[in-house]
Amino acid sequence: MRESRESGGRGQDRGRKKQYKKKFLFRKKKFCKFCDEKIKFIDYKDVRLLQAFTPERAKIFPRRIAGTCSKHQRKLMQAIKRARILALIPFTSD
Amino acid sequence: MLQYETVFIADPTYTDEEVDELIKGYEQVVTGAGGKSLKIEKWGKRRLAYSIRHNEEGIYVLMTLECPASLVKELDRRFRMNDRILRHMAVRVESELQLGPSPMMKPRPERDEQLLEPPMMP
Numbered sequence: 001m002r003e004s005r006e007s008g009g010r011g012q013d014r015g016r017k018k019q020y021k022k023k024f025l026f027r028k029k030k031f032c033k034f035c036d037e038k039i040k041f042i043d044y045k046d047v048r049l050l051q052a053f054t055p056e057r058a059k060i061f062p063r064r065i066a067g068t069c070s071k072h073q074r075k076l077m078q079a080i081k082r083a084r085i086l087a088l089i090p091f092t093s094d
Numbered sequence: 095m096l097q098y099e100t101v102f103i104a105d106p107t108y109t110d111e112e113v114d115e116l117i118k119g120y121e122q123v124v125t126g127a128g129g130k131s132l133k134i135e136k137w138g139k140r141r142l143a144y145s146i147r148h149n150e151e152g153i154y155v156l157m158t159l160e161c162p163a164s165l166v167k168e169l170d171r172r173f174r175m176n177d178r179i180l181r182h183m184a185v186r187v188e189s190e191l192q193l194g195p196s197p198m199m200k201p202r203p204e205r206d207e208q209l210l211e212p213p214m215m216p
Contacts, residue, residue: 041189045101045156046197085183086101087142087152 030067034076042075044082050089054080058090095129098159098166099192102173102182103152106139113153120157123168129161137198146180156196158187 034042042049053061053068053076060080063073083089104113113136121131137154146152159165166184173182187193 041191043191043197044185048197082183082185084143086103086154086181087144087146090143 032067032069032072034072035069039072042072042079044079044086045088046079047083047088050076050080050083054089056093058093095160095162097132097187097193098161098184099156099187100159100166100169100182100184101154101156103142103146103154103180105178105180106149106151106153108153108178113155117155117157120169120172123172124157124159124161124165127161127165127168129159129165131157131159132193133158135196135199149180152180154198156198158193 044050053066055061060077061068063070066073068076080089084091104116108116117134117136121134124131133156135156137156139151140154142150142152170182170184173179
């Protein structure tokens with residue numbers, strides 16, 4: 001189970017695997033999805049995208065878990081807050 | 095002059111003709127003040143994520159404008175005066191992507207599916 005998750009990592013991380021193993025046992029390297037997809041502008045109207053980053057309780061997915069870089073997390077935050085004002089996505093789930 | 099983008103949510107009791115009239119009215123205000131409207135998008139009736147003034151639905155309209163800053167204030171005043179506008183918001187256009195058709199107008203899953211998956215939990 002663990003092995004399969006590890007081998008699912010991206011090719012370019014392979015060189016760093018050894019160091020990584022020491023610190024966190026078998027954990028996939030996180031990466032910023034927006035950097036990876038080269039998305040420069042995050043639109044507050046893109047509800048489906050924003051919903052992926054506001055799971056369950058409709059809270060903004062924290063950077064430490066999502067792996068988003070600080071630059072994109074700031075833009076994402078701005079977009080989510082704007083979408084909330086326009087009632088496109090909820091402030092809370094209740 | 096700068097480019098702005100304003101979205102307003104009208105009361106769901108508005109009919110299609112009334113909405114068109116409303117938009118026309120605002121467009122006149124814009125052109126009257128020396129601005130011009132670049133794009134108008136009617137998203138139609140959408141479910142609100144939370145109720146606003148006991149309404150569960152609202153009619154969304156997006157207007158992209160090129161106008162002097164004073165006009166944004168004027169529009170804001172007008173939106174406030176109309177009791178049947180549930181919510182409005184104006185933002186500066188930050189990217190040329192905002193000038194094209196918005197994600198709302200796209201047929202549903204056109205985007206890369208992978209990005210839409212929630213980020214993986216550790």
